[in-house]
Amino acid sequence: MxxxxxxxxxxxxxxxxxxxxxxxxxxxxxxxxxxxxxxxxxxxxxxxxxxxxxxxxxxxxxxxxxxxxxxxxxxxxxxxxxxxxxxxxxxxxxxxxVKIPDYFEGIIKCSNPNCVSNLERETAIPKFRLVSKKPLILRCLYCERHTYREDILRQFGIGR
Ligand SMILES: [Zn+2]
Structure with missing residues (x-):
């Protein structure tokens, strides 16, 4: 059956x-x-x-x-x-x-704490370009710093 x-x-x-x-x-x-x-x-x-x-x-x-x-x-x-x-x-x-967008704004923060998009007095919305899907690598359009899957999980308070 x-x-x-x-x-x-x-x-x-x-x-x-x-x-x-x-x-x-x-x-x-x-x-x-x-x-x-x-x-x-x-x-x-x-x-x-x-x-x-x-x-x-x-x-x-x-x-x-x-x-x-x-x-x-x-x-x-x-x-x-x-x-x-x-x-x-x-x-x-x-x-x-789902599809990882090649370019997106907001959603997550840049991994660089000194990035203009992370400064409170600034109003720059985080902007990213997709560098690699596997492993996930995103590049900030302001400071060029890479943001990885681990950074994203950490931002959402997820331990791994
Ligand atoms: Zn940045």
């Missing part, structure tokens, strides 16, 4: 399923998105589950949430393999793979 392992956790009615998160990173994704934000964000976190595409992966299911493009970009920085599934009335209406 075929058992649908995806039904280990019940389907969500309206919300977002963040799938194909690199194994062990579900809690990082939740932290970076500031979830849950309230009672409406009923959540299921599935960690170290097997996948046909990846050996092991994490999944986060959140009810009552549709991500902004900024939030999708945040996810791309720490979970570049993730796919975002928008669910409405139990049906996946949209599915997209």
């Amino acid at each position: 075929e058992v649908d392992k995806e039904l280990l956790v019940r389907k969500i009615k309206d919300g977002t399923v963040i799938d194909h998160i690199p194994a062990g990173n579900a809690l990082n994704v939740i932290k970076i998105l500031g979830l849950p934000r309230g009672k409406e964000n009923r959540m299921a976190i599935i960690m170290y589950t097997s996948s046909s595409k990846m050996k092991l992966k994490d999944i986060v299911k959140v009810e009552g949430l549709e991500l902004t493009s900024r939030e999708v970009n945040m996810i791309s920085l720490i979970a570049p393999t993730a796919t975002i599934n928008i669910v409405r009335n139990y049906v996946v209406v949209k599915k997209e793979r």
Whole structure:
């Protein structure tokens, strides 16, 4: 008999399923998105589950949430393999793979504490260009300093 392992956790009615998160990173994704934000964000976190595409992966299911493009970009920085599934009335209406933007503003801070974008009296928005996806390297457009995945995790208070 075929058992649908995806039904280990019940389907969500309206919300977002963040799938194909690199194994062990579900809690990082939740932290970076500031979830849950309230009672409406009923959540299921599935960690170290097997996948046909990846050996092991994490999944986060959140009810009552549709991500902004900024939030999708945040996810791309720490979970570049993730796919975002928008669910409405139990049906996946949209599915997209996250993509690390070649250029972006804001979202994270430059790793250089003396960078103009980190000075309180300045109003320069951090701007980055993508140098490398794997390993993740971003270059600040003001000071040229590289920012790495570890720097981003540290900014969000994630230990590794
Ligand atoms: Zn900088």
